[in-house]
Amino acid sequence: MSRVRIAHIDSLPVDRGVAAVVSGEYVAIFRLADGELAAIDHLDPCSNVPVLARGLVGCVDGTPVVASPLHKQRFDLRTGRCLDDPNVSVRVWRVEVIDQTVTVAAEPMTVAVEPPAESAA
Amino acid sequence: MERRHVLVVGNGMVGQRFVDRLVAADDGGEFDITVIGEESRPAYDRVALSSWFEGRSEADLSLVDASFVGSGRVDYRFGRTVDTIDTAAYTVLLDDGTVLGYDELVLATGSFPFVPPIPGHDIDGTFVYRTLDDLADIKRCAQRDGCTSGLVIGGGLLGLEAANALRALGLDDVHVVEMAPYPMPAQLGEGGGRMLARWVDSLGVQLHCGVAPDHFEAGASGTVERLVMSDGTEYPCDVVIFSAGVRPRDQVARDSGIDVGERGGVMVDDTLATSAPNVWAIGEVAVHRERVYGLVAPGYEMAAALAARFTGEPGDYAGSDLSTKLKLLGVDVASFGQSNAMGDDIDEIVYNDPVNRIFRRFALDAATGRLLGGALVGDVSGYELLTAVTLGQATQPDDLPAYILPASIRPPDEGTLPDGALLCSCNAVSVGTIRGAVAEGCTTVSEIKEATCAGTSCGGCVPGVTTLVRNELQSLGVEVSNALCEHFDHSRKELFALVRFHRYRTWAEVLSNHGTGRGCEICRPTVASILASLSNGYVLDGDQSSLQDTNDHHLANMQRNGTYSVIPRVPGGEITPDQLIALGLIAKDFDLYVKITGGQRIDLLGAQMHDLPGIWQRVVDAGMESGHAYGKALRTVKSCVGSVWCRYGVQDSVGMAIDLENRYRGLRSPHKLKMGVSGCTRECAEAQSKDVGVIATESGWNLYVGGNGGRSPRHADLFATDLDDETLVRTIDRFLAYYIRTADRLQRTSVWLDSLDGGLEHVRSVIVDDELGICDELDADIALHVDTYECEWRATLNDPERLSHFVEFVNAPEENTTPVWIQERGQRVPA
Numbered sequence: 006m007s008r009v010r011i012a013h014i015d016s017l018p019v020d021r022g023v024a025a026v027v028s029g030e031y032v033a034i035f036r037l038a039d040g041e042l043a044a045i046d047h048l049d050p051c052s053n054v055p056v057l058a059r060g061l062v063g064c065v066d067g068t069p070v071v072a073s074p075l076h077k078q079r080f081d082l083r084t085g086r087c088l089d090d091p092n093v094s095v096r097v098w099r100v101e102v103i104d105q106t107v108t109v110a111a112e113p114m115t116v117a118v119e120p121p122a123e124s125a126a
Numbered sequence: 127m128e129r130r131h132v133l134v135v136g137n138g139m140v141g142q143r144f145v146d147r148l149v150a151a152d153d154g155g156e157f158d159i160t161v162i163g164e165e166s167r168p169a170y171d172r173v174a175l176s177s178w179f180e181g182r183s184e185a186d187l188s189l190v191d192a193s194f195v196g197s198g199r200v201d202y203r204f205g206r207t208v209d210t211i212d213t214a215a216y217t218v219l220l221d222d223g224t225v226l227g228y229d230e231l232v233l234a235t236g237s238f239p240f241v242p243p244i245p246g247h248d249i250d251g252t253f254v255y256r257t258l259d260d261l262a263d264i265k266r267c268a269q270r271d272g273c274t275s276g277l278v279i280g281g282g283l284l285g286l287e288a289a290n291a292l293r294a295l296g297l298d299d300v301h302v303v304e305m306a307p308y309p310m311p312a313q314l315g316e317g318g319g320r321m322l323a324r325w326v327d328s329l330g331v332q333l334h335c336g337v338a339p340d341h342f343e344a345g346a347s348g349t350v351e352r353l354v355m356s357d358g359t360e361y362p363c364d365v366v367i368f369s370a371g372v373r374p375r376d377q378v379a380r381d382s383g384i385d386v387g388e389r390g391g392v393m394v395d396d397t398l399a400t401s402a403p404n405v406w407a408i409g410e411v412a413v414h415r416e417r418v419y420g421l422v423a424p425g426y427e428m429a430a431a432l433a434a435r436f437t438g439e440p441g442d443y444a445g446s447d448l449s450t451k452l453k454l455l456g457v458d459v460a461s462f463g464q465s466n467a468m469g470d471d472i473d474e475i476v477y478n479d480p481v482n483r484i485f486r487r488f489a490l491d492a493a494t495g496r497l498l499g500g501a502l503v504g505d506v507s508g509y510e511l512l513t514a515v516t517l518g519q520a521t522q523p524d525d526l527p528a529y530i531l532p533a534s535i536r537p538p539d540e541g542t543l544p545d546g547a548l549l550c551s552c553n554a555v556s557v558g559t560i561r562g563a564v565a566e567g568c569t570t571v572s573e574i575k576e577a578t579c580a581g582t583s584c585g586g587c588v589p590g591v592t593t594l595v596r597n598e599l600q601s602l603g604v605e606v607s608n609a610l611c612e613h614f615d616h617s618r619k620e621l622f623a624l625v626r627f628h629r630y631r632t633w634a635e636v637l638s639n640h641g642t643g644r645g646c647e648i649c650r651p652t653v654a655s656i657l658a659s660l661s662n663g664y665v666l667d668g669d670q671s672s673l674q675d676t677n678d679h680h681l682a683n684m685q686r687n688g689t690y691s692v693i694p695r696v697p698g699g700e701i702t703p704d705q706l707i708a709l710g711l712i713a714k715d716f717d718l719y720v721k722i723t724g725g726q727r728i729d730l731l732g733a734q735m736h737d738l739p740g741i742w743q744r745v746v747d748a749g750m751e752s753g754h755a756y757g758k759a760l761r762t763v764k765s766c767v768g769s770v771w772c773r774y775g776v777q778d779s780v781g782m783a784i785d786l787e788n789r790y791r792g793l794r795s796p797h798k799l800k801m802g803v804s805g806c807t808r809e810c811a812e813a814q815s816k817d818v819g820v821i822a823t824e825s826g827w828n829l830y831v832g833g834n835g836g837r838s839p840r841h842a843d844l845f846a847t848d849l850d851d852e853t854l855v856r857t858i859d860r861f862l863a864y865y866i867r868t869a870d871r872l873q874r875t876s877v878w879l880d881s882l883d884g885g886l887e888h889v890r891s892v893i894v895d896d897e898l899g900i901c902d903e904l905d906a907d908i909a910l911h912v913d914t915y916e917c918e919w920r921a922t923l924n925d926p927e928r929l930s931h932f933v934e935f936v937n938a939p940e941e942n943t944t945p946v947w948i949q950e951r952g953q954r955v956p957a
């Protein structure tokens with residue numbers, strides 16, 4: 006799968022996100038303090054505004070999350086699941102450092118996000 | 127027409143009301159009026175006397191227009207007394223020997239305070255509380271060096287008011303001694319009196335009821351020092367106020383052979399005539415149908431009735447209703463009808479809520495169920511209707527028992543809310559649902575959010591949810607921690623102390639030494655705020671950048687469509703025309719929506735992230751700086767125009783507001799801080815609704831703390847009076863520094879004060895009396911802030927590295943999202 010070059014790894018702030026354009030879509034990329042990288046949709050599905058890269062990162066029981074800057078809903082950076090609303094999730098993008106350069110796959114991953122119990126019907 | 131000479135003895139509230147009425151009705155100019163007043167000034171509002179201590183001036187309190195006194199319509203003679211009346215010759219003798227004739231003589235000499243004959247009652251340092259001169263004497267005595275304790279004899283309306291005044295004058299130790307077992311027995315009865323006593327306790331006045339004073343003792347200097355009770359108990363008192371009731375000033379009448387009542391007072395009939403021809407009496411000096419009134423309203427009714435009689439519209443005075451509604455020490459108190467009726471033929475309905483200190487009692491005729499009267503303490507809602515019912519002016523509502531409930535009760539603690547009550551209105555989550563979630567194992571607010579969605583929208587209910595969860599856990603026997611979040615076991619206050627002690631400068635140090643995991647949206651901004659408060663460096667340097675909420679991170683507030691607002695600082699609301707023009711041009715060039723904020727400044731909305739530096743460059747070039755609308759920091763110091771322009775202003779409120787704003791701008795704190803400065807007691811700057819409120823007085827500034835608007839508005843508490851500029855600023859410095867050190871995260875000063883053991887008193891002991899010995903440190907905290915302050919936007923604009931994160935897409939610097947706009951009323955707004 007093709008990859009899109011984003012920026013030199015050192016130019017990414019630690020424990021914060023940046024937004025990038027990938028295949029015409031907006032992606033939020035996070036560089037965590039322990040070196041882990043994550044990329045999810047930049048569009049906040051709760052408000053329909055592209056702002057997730059500007060949220061605060063943190064963790065819940067060890068799972069890295071970002072909190073939307075608008076209303077603080079938290080998203081699992083590894084699965085895209087919204088911890089505060091089981092009906093909501095964002096897509097996850099594969100991110101990798103190649104030769105000191107952060108790259109993002111041209112298409113989002115398809116992650117199995119557990120369907121919420123009550124919405125089964 | 128023959129002119130008649132009306133001589134009024136006494137220029138108090140009632141005498142003056144009579145003059146006003148007579149002059150107004152006398153269009154033919156039939157009356158010549160002379161007024162003899164013992165006090166050196168025209169009549170003033172005695173009911174509002176205590177407000178003089180809060181800065182209302184003599185002129186504010188005056189009931190007579192200065193131009194009227196000088197107009198010659200009425201011959202006023204101040205500082206004179208009438209000594210005797212020759213009722214046969216129709217003359218009076220004044221204290222300076224003048225003899226004046228009259229056609230009609232009106233006695234309006236009021237009352238004098240009764241001083242019980244306790245041995246030592248006349249030692250220096252003892253006062254009564256009746257005139258402006260009394261208050262000036264009390265103030266001088268209470269503010270002399272070494273004066274720390276005050277004592278009031280009498281726990282009635284006036285006694286409690288006097289006690290409050292002593293507190294406001296800066297005395298820490300104030301006692302009220304009342305012989306009855308509770309205050310205001312006659313008006314409020316036992317239940318109401320005891321509830322009022324609770325209020326008084328909560329206000330920091332020490333009320334001693336059911337006790338008997340024996341004698342006063344003087345200290346070495348000859349001024350009063352203590353009161354010894356009959357059981358040997360002693361109370362310290364450097365100043366004493368007698369407030370044990372009043373007695374009619376009927377001496378002139380007695381000396382002149384006019385009939386007086388058995389228990390004093392000049393006897394009048396329904397026409398208000400005394401036993402002497404053409405001599406009348408009105409106000410507190412009159413005894414009518416064996417009753418003397420100690421309130422102003424009956425006196426006003428008498429004044430109106432007598433003036434009408436003089437101008438040819440005679441109507442009798444038939445007595446007055448004694449129902450009253452007052453604010454006593456800020457506590458609402460009312461009694462109406464036969465407020466204290468008791469016995470076999472009386473039924474009662476009672477509401478007694480000791481937690482919110484509300485007591486309401488209705489007395490009903492047991493035979494007919496008719497409302498006879500009642501007492502209301504802490505919540506006087508319905509008073510008007512209930513009084514009308516007892517007076518037969520309104521029909522009694524069928525659901526009278528429902529009126530016993532306080533309508534204005536504060537929202538009860540969530541823990542006691544019924545299951546059906548809605549707690550989160552955005553997501554329709556009820557109290558019952560949250561209780562259920564706790565019962566099923568949720569122990570934190572984030573778990574509750576996850577389980578119920580409560581608090582996930584506007585967030586306004588989160589404090590309520592937090593309290594409910596805490597109460598529920600407590601009632602389930604679970605130990606409740608005050609830990610910030612899952613990453614820190616500490617409260618904000620503990621964390622602040624740790625950071626301060628270890629002199630940490632980075633998030634990494636704080637997290638690795640005291641926290642776990644990666645932190646979260648709760649602890650990160652909290653630590654950011656602590657680091658900023660302690661070092662005052664640039665908030666986006668080093669790893670602090672990763673801690674800042676998006677608003678702080680972009681030094682602007684994110685709006686609903688992802689754009690930002692720009693709010694430059696406008697200290698005290700003062701702005702030059704050039705700055706105003708500059709803002710207009712900036713808004714035009716960047717197509718920004720312009721709105722005047724509720725905080726006396728200008729908001730430019732709809733800025734895109736990449737435009738922020740360009741916009742701010744122009745704002746800075748126009749001589750303005752960051753307004754910190756985005757930070758938990760000082761917002762605005764609101765001000766009125768003050769003495770520079772306003773005809774009522776007594777100090778330069780704009781100057782003070784600007785000084786304060788420039789001093790505390792950018793000061794990071796647990797929650798936002800707002801201040802206000804008003805130029806006089808009219809309070810146009812609404813200072814009493816601010817965290818710190820300053821109101822000018824003739825001799826300085828009164829300081830109020832702990833007010834706010836918002837979701838649960840709270841009036842600020844008076845903290846100190848008549849401060850000079852330097853003391854004012856020092857006191858505010860310490861108040862803020864202590865708040866910043868000890869408050870919880872997102873706790874406004876009001877909630878912080880309420881959470882402190884001892885409340886305002888505790889704060890006073892720390893920042894005024896320096897009981898913890900930390901005042902020097904608090905002073906230094908603020909000095910560091912003042913010395914190292916730098917406008918964050920200027921600092922950002924000067925540094926290309928700092929500017930780099932105002933690019934929307936790292937890999938496509940030219941690309942920007944475009945929100946959808948529509949036009950509304952000529953400006954651009956989000957679709």
Ligand code: SRM
Pocket residue numbers: 683684685691692693721722723724725726727728729755761762798800815816833834835836837838874
């Ligand atoms: C712009 C303004 C409304 C306006 O157009 O007038 C405003 C706008 C916001 N207010 Fe406010 N408040 C504004 C004056 C007020 C006032 C009036 C005042 O200051 O005299 C109050 C009530 C007084 C008070 O705070 O005691 C007020 C009480 C609040 C509250 C409730 C605080 C509370 O203790 O209950 C919040 C929520 C919070 O802070 O948690 C809030 C929060 C907000 C936020 C920051 C909400 C947010 O996070 O987006 C709004 C965004 C500001 C922005 O620029 O994007 N705003 N807000 C006013 C800015 C004043 C300024 O010049 O800085």
Ligand SMILES: Cc1cc2nc3c(=O)[nH]c(=O)nc-3n(C[C@H](O)[C@H](O)[C@H](O)COP(=O)(O)OP(=O)(O)OC[C@H]3O[C@@H](n4cnc5c(N)ncnc54)[C@H](O)[C@@H]3O)c2cc1C
Pocket residue numbers: 135136137138139140141142162163164165172173174175176206207208209234235236237255256257284287375378408409410411419420421422423425452
């Ligand atoms: C601190 C305080 C708070 C109060 N609060 C309330 C309240 O909340 N509600 C309420 O209804 N009432 C209140 N009162 C009572 C109210 O002030 C009186 O009912 C009202 O002032 C009575 O008016 P008056 O004209 O009869 O007497 P005064 O106002 O006392 O006026 C009498 C005047 O006559 C002068 N005088 C006396 N003898 C002579 C003489 N021989 N020659 C010339 N002048 C003479 C006196 O110096 C005085 O100025 C309060 C009183 C005080 C002191």
Ligand code: SF4
Pocket residue numbers: 766767768769772773774775776779804805806807808809810811
């Ligand atoms: S508070 Fe109002 S009346 Fe008083 S000085 Fe200010 S503007 Fe004038």
Ligand code: FES
Pocket residue numbers: 549550551552553580581582583584585586587588
């Ligand atoms: S009331 Fe609960 S989130 Fe708005």
